[in-house]
Amino acid sequence: MLYRLRLSIRYDFARPTGVGRQLLRISPADLPGMQDVHHSSIVITPPPAERSQFTDFFGNEVTQLVMPAGLTQVRIDMTGRVRRLGEESELDLSASLDRLPDDLHEITDLGPHSPHHFLRPSHRIPAVAPIADFARKACGKAATAREAVECLGRAIHGHMRFDAQATEVDTPIAQAFAGRHGVCQDFSQIMISGLRSLGIPAAYVSGFLRTNPPPGKPRLEGADAMHAWVRAWIGAEAGWCEYDPTNDCFVAANHVTIGYGRDYADVAPVTGSMRLAGGQTTSHSVDILAED
């Protein structure tokens, strides 16, 4: 599936800003065999004082900006064309949950896609006892790691209500879980916490969803904003699989990936003083249109 992407983020500041450094993680990722980027560019208005690119530890493309002082408005526009190749696999080659630790022990690489990075609690995804209990119950009958991923994803989808107003970007997962509501970020981080409690390495994926549904299909939840889902490591043979708990499905051709991290903080679209400046309003719009 070939997609045309457009992301716009706008900041309006009540008071002129000071000099500010920002990191952007909003460009689609080139993922061999899964996603080809034909074109992608970011335009900043007004132009930054400094701008550079680097690739972070997890392989994500990062745009580094220094914005001049005295701004009352900043616009970030990303456009791109991406071919998504993913097909949902029905074949379950994953390890049993008992076998998973041994599989993991055999892995000795610490590259960006090593499962070892994603097993321990991280800053925004601590171990939460009620989530661990929930995960244990939800996956009681799962014979394989992949089944456990599906069982937990489905259970969270059933347990939680999508509500864009109920949580903030900084709401702790324990609170979102107790309130049984939230957005894709909450659904995903709760699922990751549950998977890690079961010994399944799990990563946070930031990306987009197609905005125009295939003919006859309903529009997906979360398509009008940036999206997030879960990547789980299910054994040496099967490797990674991706699951979207917000839409209760394995990830395939309807998703476009930006990057991976241990939690939201590793792949936040904008990091830096702009997000922290007082008295600001933000608007954010996304269009992901299928061309073929």
Place this chain on the structure above:
Amino acid sequence: MAGDRADSLEQPRSAAYRPLPGVPDEMVAPDGKVRPLWRKLVAHLDALPDDGLARDLARADRYLLDSGVFYRQYGGGESVERPWPLSHIPVLLAEKEWKDIGAALRQRADLLEAVMADLYGPNELVETGRLPAALVAGNPEWLRPMVGVKPRGGHFLHFLAFELGRGPDGEWWVLADRAQAPSGAGYALENRVATSRAFSELYPDGNVHRLAGFFRNFRDALQAQATDKDSRVAILTPGPMNETYFEHAYIARYLGFTLLEGDDLCVSGDRLMVRTVQGMRQVDVLWRRLDAQYADPLELDPASRIGTPGMVAALRAGAVTMVNALGSGVLETRALMAFLPKLAPDLVGAPLAMPNIATWWCGDPAARAAVRASPRRMVLADALTTRLPFDPTDDLTRAVGLPAEVLDRRLTEGGGDLVAQEAVTLSTTPALVDGALVPRPMTLRVYLARTARGWAVMPGGFARIGTGADVSALAMQEGGAAADVWVVSPLPVPAITMARQVSAADTRMAAGGLPARSADNLFWLGRYAERAEGIVRLMRAYHTRLAESGGTGAPLLAGFDPLFRQMGIDPAAAIPQKLLDNLSAAIGSAGSVRDRFSPDAWSALHDIDRSARKLAPKVSAGDDAARALSALLRKLAGISGLVHENMYRFVGWRFLTIGRLHERAMGTAALLAVLCDPKAPEGALDLAIEVGDSILTHRRRFTLNASRATVIDLLALDPLNPRALRHQIDGLREQVDMLPAANDHGALSPLAREALRLHTDLATAEPASLTTEALWGLRARIAMLSDILTTTYFH
């Protein structure tokens, strides 16, 4: 006392010293005899009567108190400054033994460098199974943004410390590695000065290796890393609330480095810059005392408020030498000690010359079996902890205390999260407790610094001395004292001081630039101290009048009210809260510039604050208060002297002076506007002369009684009267003119221009033209100077 002395004359002090059975002692050999190395010290101690010893030890304590040596302790939600707990008896070690220790630690430092280079480089140790992946990937000190970042100059590690203990067989072992930002080297220096004062007859000819050479070499090594030889090395501190901030300021002062907080720095064009009153200056060698994760909120801990956004980008660009590289905290991981002995032959070509304390990472089945087999010998802890093995906040469990099934379950379920270490015991060294020498357990902290000629070992260090007779390392959790370590040579040692290169360091200092934050704090220190003095003078005059009037509400007393209102003083209290607030604020400002501030002035400031607080609830209005305020005023004058007369006349001193002149100008303008107002009550003019501290001058210049014209002339217009408004404004103009970029070949900055205008207006004024309104107008213009100064230099 006399009886004690008689006893001690009969029996030497050392005779009662009894090492603990089966525990090696530093002073006494297993045969019960004092070791040859210690004989001079022991003879000295035995020869001293109790009062002589007490007097000698008091010299050391006095030194520590006068220098303001303290550390900050946290507990119960608040932090307090504690005096430094010196154990007066130094630990003596023979030069020959020290050489072996040094060689072993140099090897260990090289090993740590090699491990660090691998963990932040190719990661072959994990790849080839020599280190477990979980130990690295799950480690919060392994900072992913630093992976692949090559350190400028090629080395990750520049300054390390090792915590050592001596085991039952008399051999040393490593208890812990300190690689994040080792503290204590400055305290070691202070221990040395204090201890050498206590033993001033013994130390100079005692063949004790000096510490200064080590610091000098490290300073030169750091300075050599700077690309611009005129730039200054900076020490990055978390700030005054940190436990060891005293030490950061002390070392900065001792080595002539700039002390910076994260907020002083910014990254521009991938270069690290410090905001100074002279504009942005590049810093490219940073000795950090800040834990790495706080260094950059953008790429490390986003919650950090003490970091510098972009620091990691500057490091990636190779623009900064960081001592030590960010991420070095991973080397302190306790479970790593289970693997270092096995890694040594490969990475440094030989087995470890000094073993570390036996350690088992319980993620390994063989290690779990070892722990189950002999729980009696084991202490369990979090595998990834970086705390010292005797840190009081560490969660340690003696495996032997656990029921077998609990131990078994913990090992099975959380094996990879656990580390087991042998429960070691330590040697003892003499400490004085209530005048008697007793054996106390000790550990040794040894420092290594990278210099042009490789790792240099500080010939000394500091020893932690336990509080009781329990020699298990774990008992050091109870806290204790610190002692100096004397490395004793059989031959006389060369005297070394920092002095040799002082002139070079001074040139660098001039070029370094004054951080804007320091300038701001110095300016306000000047203002707060002067304001405190103004309040004391006014209150003293008030209470004197109150006493004279017999406590009745004389009209003159009401004349004070506008001044009280102006200064926010509630006269009901003899020592007003406003004064205490000002003193706290002055201490706060001074505390942020301790690297530039004389320790005597710092002690004096604390002393007056203590006095004022002690007096506040006690003194009663009238004469009693006037006398108390006079005492405070004398102390304040002492501070002014210490601060102003003992500070090098450089940019920092100018800001301090400007603060003082500015505040005094403001106060004098208000004083004259109120007390020289034609409607002021009778006696107001005399009062103005008294508060303006110009009684004698007035008498000398004008034989007649005070009139409005004489008072205005003396206190507003006389350029020779150091209390006059004119004198402050002249001083302000002169200092402002010498600030950076103030006067560029006659082109004046807005600040210099305004100061000149004020000066001109006052120089051409006459008593009659300085009406009450004109005085208030002048005061408002003086206030504006502070605003201009702030926007020009402190942002």
